[in-house]
Amino acid sequence: MVKLAGKAVADKIYSAVDNTVEQLRLQDIIPCLAIVMVGHDPASMLYVAAKEKATAQHGIKSLVVRLSADCSMSELLATIEALNNDDDVHGLLCQAPLPVHLSFTQVIKAIAPHKDVDGFHPLNVGCLAWGVPALLPCTPQGVLALLQHYEIPLAGKNVLIIGRSMIVGTPLSVLLSRSGVDATVTLAHSKSTNLAGLCARADVIISAVGQPEIIKAAWLASHTVVIDVGTNPIPDITKASGVRFVGDLDPAAHTVCAAYSPVPGGVGLLTVAFLLKNTCDAALRIYQ
Ligand code: NDP
Secondary structure: OEEOOOHHHHHHHHHHHHHHHHHHHOOOOOOEEEEEEEOOOHHHHHHHHHHHHHHHHOOOEEEEEEEOOOOOHHHHHHHHHHHHOOOOOOEEEEOOOOOOOOOHHHHHHHOOHHHEOOOOOHHHHHHHHHOOOOOOOHHHHHHHHHHHHOOOOOOOOEEEEEOOOOOOHHHHHHHHHOOOOOOEEEEEOOOOOOHHHHHHOOOEEEEOOOOOOOEOHHHOOOOOEEEEOOOEEEEOOOOOOOEEEEOOEOHHHHHOOOEEOOOOOOHHHHHHHHHHHHHHHHHHHHHO
16 A cells, blocks of 8 residues: 655645745745634644744745634624735635634635635635636645645546535535546535445545544455545643544555555645645735
């Protein structure tokens, strides 16, 4: 079985990012990513720190706007509006999840589509469906890049995506079934029956459920390729943080399937890389 590591693919994306940053620098433009963070969710704080570190490493400015967990919807929307109108900000995202009294959907709709580097705005989702150039969601781009880098055939193949969130599964199903990629996509979710049978007939399985070991070794054939998007914290006293991350795939499957992406070290590396690429693309589009 082949391990589909994300590092080599991420390095290619970062090399394109570095070129664009240099191209912008020659025009005295420093791309800037603004991140709105509400409250102190521990996982979100880690994700935001990782995004800040990656931007700094690649010459992109980051601006993290922190709001208290009890901020109002109007305060949050006013913050988004101010960043929409700030010409020095090229990319803008709001870190999920939000406290329950706030609407993530309303926030997404308020972000200027040309700054929406998460690719969640309905206009960008519509462009994805139409195949019109737009800012596309980062994790689906990462999954496609990983599959293409390792030359996994997709045209005409049965691709099973498990999980239908608007962050991963739903946009990925559109991306992979578009003309040019041409996969035959099945999108499974919590109401799907016979997950074992769906897995058994898939050539490629992409799991974005968020449950450790939900994909069993016994469900896979020797030709199956598994892309594991799941990033699930489990207790680990040997780690300073007290947790480590595992995917959705049963580790016993590693010796059964043809190829799999590891967690960590797989798709996760590509999500941040594509966020930086989207930020550069957004800056380029503003000035071109
Ligand atoms: P969501 O919770 O939004 O979605 C989970 C999906 O899994 C839902 O569509 C749900 O179905 C489906 N599901 C739940 N249980 C089952 C089941 N038993 N059988 C089949 N489908 C099921 O999660 P996200 O999409 O935000 O994230 C999914 C995972 O991916 C998480 O572990 C997350 O941490 C990780 N992730 C990793 C990223 C990376 O960069 N590596 C980026 C984003 C996410 P239903 O719709 O019916 O509820």
